[in-house]
Amino acid sequence: xxxxxxxxxxxxxxxxxxxxxxxxxxxxxxxxxxxxxxxxxxxxxxxxxxxxxxxxxxxxxxxxxxxxxxxxxxxxxxxxxxxxxxxxxxxxxxxxxxxxxxxxxxxxxxxxxxxxxxxxxxxxxxxxxxxxxxxxxxxxxxxxxxxxxxxxxxxxxxxxxxxxxxxxxxxxxxxxxxxxxxxxxxxxxxxxxxxxxxxxxxxxxxxxxxxxxxxxxxxxxxxxx
Amino acid sequence: xxxxxxxxxxxxxxxxxxxxxxxxxxxxxxxxxxxxxxxxxxxxxxxxxxxxxxxxxxxxxxxxxxxxxxxxxxxxxxxxxxxxxxxxxxxxxxxxxxxxxxxxxxxxxxxxxxxxxxxxxxxxxxxxxxxxxxxxxxxxxxxxxxxxxxxxxxxxxxxxxxxxxxxxxxxxxxxxxxxxxxxxxxxxxxxxxxxxxxxxxxxxxxxxxxxxxxxxxxxxxxxxx
Numbered sequence: 529x530x531x532x533x534x535x536x537x538x539x540x541x542x543x544x545x546x547x548x549x550x551x552x553x554x555x556x557x558x559x560x561x562x563x564x565x566x567x568x569x570x571x572x573x574x575x576x577x578x579x580x581x582x583x584x585x586x587x588x589x590x591x592x593x594x595x596x597x598x599x600x601x602x603x604x605x606x607x608x609x610x611x612x613x614x615x616x617x618x619x620x621x622x623x624x625x626x627x628x629x630x631x632x633x634x635x636x637x638x639x640x641x642x643x644x645x646x647x648x649x650x651x652x653x654x655x656x657x658x659x660x661x662x663x664x665x666x667x668x669x670x671x672x673x674x675x676x677x678x679x680x681x682x683x684x685x686x687x688x689x690x691x692x693x694x695x696x697x698x699x700x701x702x703x704x705x706x707x708x709x710x711x712x713x714x715x716x717x718x719x720x721x722x723x724x725x726x727x728x729x730x731x732x733x734x735x736x737x738x739x740x741x742x743x744x745x746x747x748x749x750x751x752x753x
Numbered sequence: 754x755x756x757x758x759x760x761x762x763x764x765x766x767x768x769x770x771x772x773x774x775x776x777x778x779x780x781x782x783x784x785x786x787x788x789x790x791x792x793x794x795x796x797x798x799x800x801x802x803x804x805x806x807x808x809x810x811x812x813x814x815x816x817x818x819x820x821x822x823x824x825x826x827x828x829x830x831x832x833x834x835x836x837x838x839x840x841x842x843x844x845x846x847x848x849x850x851x852x853x854x855x856x857x858x859x860x861x862x863x864x865x866x867x868x869x870x871x872x873x874x875x876x877x878x879x880x881x882x883x884x885x886x887x888x889x890x891x892x893x894x895x896x897x898x899x900x901x902x903x904x905x906x907x908x909x910x911x912x913x914x915x916x917x918x919x920x921x922x923x924x925x926x927x928x929x930x931x932x933x934x935x936x937x938x939x940x941x942x943x944x945x946x947x948x949x950x951x952x953x954x955x956x957x958x959x960x961x962x963x964x965x966x967x968x969x970x971x972x973x974x975x976x977x978x
Contacts, residue, residue, distance in 0.1 A: 623966045624966075625962075636762065675963060732902060734899055734902045735902070744806075745906065
């Protein structure tokens, strides 16, 4: 028997047997298609929103970094007008060692000693000291770091001996500022930017331990010997 | 391979006799002039090899004999060449305006009284001392000890030397002998701070060093009235 399909015989009107079935025959096909389309749309929309959000976050991040840099420059300029001995005493009162102050200024310890005794410093060196002073002031006030000298002296990642002082000594005030920020920056990302080869450089099986005489010593880590 | 400094400035706290701060305690890496090393028998410059932790018998007075290496003029090596050769020496570039090296094959025990009667012409930085130790360990054992681990083991002694230097400098300016000042410093550093920990022990923790410095500076200001 051949089944003939007469389109004209199909109407939109319900027949007795189709009452209540129309939705169940057409609706599942349309609902799934709609759903797929709708979810696809949502997915695209979310992707766009995430991208927009990332863009906004990135822009805000850049703007924040720029504003902090601007703040560092203006605060540095303010401090640069202070007597050098005053700035040095300020850093000393904060707890910095004279050796570290010399390193931050890019000069020798005897040079800093002479400055303390009243000898003048070059404009560039004075600027360096003013910049460190400004940095300490900003992170103390903006990020509420109570003891900036201790914070800067402590390695910020457990697997590398790199400190905030190392960042400042190498003119990476931007990284130190990000590290000080309270937006949950990953210290590892700071290390990656500062010393991309840090993993190879500091990878070692040698560890420090306390010897029986109470003094520190070096030994191969257990399992590595 | 072995490490090397990125610049000569990384090596020295003082590289000319005029730069040496007399109040700095005698330490590993110090170079003296006119020293006769038994067995070497040439009156020459000599560098202290004794480990920083083993130099004093009571925290103040030097042990009876110090291990020293003869220092003679030597070719000026490119810094990267330190990594791959010249393992029998510790190069000392730009020392007293010339190029020298401490010779690990010409070493001996020198009476500390002779050292104290001699003139100190140079002091190494902690990094310089760590490099010296790395090279000497390599020379003796062919074991490569990373400088950041050597530093971790000796950092508290370096810090103590810095604090002692500052204490002696400040207090002798107000009168009194250097030896008395050193004795007073060691009494202070070995007593407990407000938290009940010996200050000397606190120096092992980088997070506490700035606090000890601040405390010492306040103490010295109070003493001076």
